[in-house]
Amino acid sequence: MKVCTDACLLGAYADVANQQAAPRLLDIGTGTGLLALMAAQRNPTARIDAVEIDTDAARQATENAEASPFSDRITIWHTPVQQFNTAPASYDRILTNPPFYTNHLRSPDAAVNRALHTDDLPFGDLLTAVDRLLHRQGQWWVLLPPYEMDQLTQQAVRFGLTPFQRLQVQHHANKPFFRHITGFSFTSQPGTDSTLAIYETDGRTYTATFRSLLQDFYLIF
Template identity: 50%
Template sequence: MPRNHSFRFKQFTVQQDQCAMKVCTDACVLGAWAQVDGAKKVLDIGTGTGLLSLMVAQRTTGASIDAIELDEAAAQQARDNVAASPFTGRVQVIHTPIQQHKPQELYDCIITNPPFFQADLRSPDAGVNQAHHAQDLTFAELLAAIDRLLKKTGVWNVLLPVEESDKLQQLAEVGGWVPTHQLLLTHQPGRKPFRMLSTYVHNERRAVTNMKKELFIYETDGRTYSPEFRELLKEFYIIF
């Protein structure tokens, strides 16, 4: 996906020149795939441009969404993107660390594309560091926030590189969370998956069977979008 100053979807446009992390294919897949059915109050941790909040708003009827963002410039751009969308009355962008967020009520659903690369090389760009590396939000802190902010009957959705996802899952299961849906995202058949999308519930809720699937973005030629990818993103991408 090109790194343009803006990215236009069918129902909204995302401006991104003030955000270190631009609109990317894997985040779009998360926004379209995340398990949000029935949610009335949703939390987006690390909203960046506001992309995930806008996608969730489009997919839900009447859901109220709090979009948390640590970076001040990104938070303002997310506010502008929300204000220019049809969902301006349903998405509230809040500039604060998630560790300090204190809502009046708990959430039915959480969605997040959190910092990853828990111990990796740093970029010269401080904004990219903050977005990519867990220097301001470790996995332990993320799980603590989910424990504090999500209803026990709620669900949370997360996108990470595959190895990082495995690390988070180990910590989550120790804390009583189990995955119900997982999606391995792969560029094309024959390539290794590069992202894992997961939905978790608390293991006290019920016996859980994990539904793990794989999604190829492209067919074997590496250029033609797969039918499954087109079906998932058809309500968002103007090219479908």
């Protein structure tokens, strides 16, 4: 799957700066390995596992991780997260850019369907995995459209996971929000909601806030 702007925003915005030595991070549905690589760049001591169900995507993520300066800290696992298990199974941070389409038209490409539709990873399975794998003092960061984020949040409460921080993303100030990045935890944490416009109202010029957030990752800045 191609790298998209909103996934880059998740990788740049999510709190991966756990202060303990060698924190453990998990990227569920890593695709190209983007979030795992961004987390490794942002946290120089983190040990990162990245799970991917699709064979070709897992192969590409492995190639990308091995070609990076962080190859000794990233491990790609070709497996459904429902079957993923490590010892100890406790992560300080989990990052997820999950599939979210449920009743939309399908692509003739099976890999595209797997990446975009919830058949292989419904929210119930995702929450069960996070409940099993996230440290009770850890954080789970998720990227979804607003409606799907509301649906996920309602289900998350049943697992004891509550949102503590949210970034609402819009193309520009005159457009509606099209993505939410939300941090969940098992414990009550202080946090605030904020907004981010990718472009100025001309639809072409990146905003200063977007440039500041992505400047360590975008070569054009």
